[in-house]
Amino acid sequence: MILVTVGTEQYPFNRLMSWIEVLLQTEIIQEEIVVQYGNCTILPAGARVYRFLKEEKFQDLINQARIVIAHCGEGTLLLLDSLNKPYILVSRSQKFQEHIDDHQVELALALSQINVPIAWCPGDLVRFINAPKQVSVSDVSKASAIALCNSLEKRFAPTLKELSVGISRS
Amino acid sequence: MKVLLVCSSGGHFKGLQQLHPFWENHQRVWVTFRTATTEASLTGENVYWAHSPTNRNLPNLFKNLLLAFQVIAKTRPQLILSTGAGVAVPFLIIGKLFGSQIVFVESVTRIHTLSLSARLVLPFLSVLYVQWPQLQTRYPQAELIIPQESL
Numbered sequence: 001m002i003l004v005t006v007g008t009e010q011y012p013f014n015r016l017m018s019w020i021e022v023l024l025q026t027e028i029i030q031e032e033i034v035v036q037y038g039n040c041t042i043l044p045a046g047a048r049v050y051r052f053l054k055e056e057k058f059q060d061l062i063n064q065a066r067i068v069i070a071h072c073g074e075g076t077l078l079l080l081d082s083l084n085k086p087y088i089l090v091s092r093s094q095k096f097q098e099h100i101d102d103h104q105v106e107l108a109l110a111l112s113q114i115n116v117p118i119a120w121c122p123g124d125l126v127r128f129i130n131a132p133k134q135v136s137v138s139d140v141s142k143a144s145a146i147a148l149c150n151s152l153e154k155r156f157a158p159t160l161k162e163l164s165v166g167i168s169r170s
Numbered sequence: 171m172k173v174l175l176v177c178s179s180g181g182h183f184k185g186l187q188q189l190h191p192f193w194e195n196h197q198r199v200w201v202t203f204r205t206a207t208t209e210a211s212l213t214g215e216n217v218y219w220a221h222s223p224t225n226r227n228l229p230n231l232f233k234n235l236l237l238a239f240q241v242i243a244k245t246r247p248q249l250i251l252s253t254g255a256g257v258a259v260p261f262l263i264i265g266k267l268f269g270s271q272i273v274f275v276e277s278v279t280r281i282h283t284l285s286l287s288a289r290l291v292l293p294f295l296s297v298l299y300v301q302w303p304q305l306q307t308r309y310p311q312a313e314l315i316i317p318q319e320s321l
Contacts, residue, residue: 009180073180078184100225100286103280107279144315149189152273
């Protein structure tokens with residue numbers, strides 16, 4: 001089974017839906033396809049579709065899936081990356097009214113430099129479906145979270161403690 | 171220290187959750203959107219639910235502005251920490267007026283340009299954290315998060 005997800009973003013991502021539909025119609029994909037389509041207004045014929053999934057059910061489907069095809073959002077990326085599952089990302093673009101700006105395109109470009117699979121066209125999806133690969137970026141983001149917490153603690157906790165000691169509230 | 175944690179759902183929420191080693195040591199109040207995920211993760215936390223969507227939605231902007239005023243006047247946080255996006259804007263600006271320290275952590279998905287919410291709150295921030303050197307080059311006042319492994 002292949003899981004396709006576009007997150008809970010308020011903009012539709014119909015381009016990806018059309019790509020999936022074409023791959024199903026031409027029988028290039030013969031596996032079962034499950035789609036979490038969010039706010040898309042085109043749904044690929046032949047796929048099992050859900051608008052929004054509860055986290056638990058979503059995790060379940062990811063576990064069952066052979067491969068995940070997802071939009072290039074931070075939440076989705078962090079989730080996929082914490083699991084041992086091959087995934088490929090397709091970025092939403094402002095040009096097609098798929099997001100408010102092009103940060104997903106920028107992220108996809110940066111991720112492609114560290115060998116994360118990114119699909120820029122249906123052909124990339126086909127190549128990936130035939131030869132899935134798994135790359136991890138989570139170590140970087142976990143390390144960033146630790147660095148952030150240390151910086152926040154160092155910067156704010158001592159000064160604010162002193163302040164609250166120094167100011168009499170009575 | 172009293173901390174107000176404000177973010178939208180999805181990746182912004184995951185990002186703020188990842189900062190638990192910091193916020194779990196402090197008295198805290200959350201503001202985010204009600205979804206199955208946020209509701210389950212925030213069981214037992216002190217939460218105010220914000221109005222969504224916020225992109226180009228004027229009624230919700232006013233509702234969240236009102237909510238921001240109520241929450242901040244009531245809780246008087248010393249620090250307001252946000253990972254974005256739009257929902258944070260009224261909270262950060264009103265928080266500044268109430269004398270809070272204001273911190274914005276730009277999403278890892280921002281590489282060359284700041285998000286609209288970050289640009290809107292930029293003048294009110296105590297610190298802006300960014301996660302890519304390319305972005306810090308463009309906004310030298312921002313602090314670059316350097317993961318410890320690379321130090």
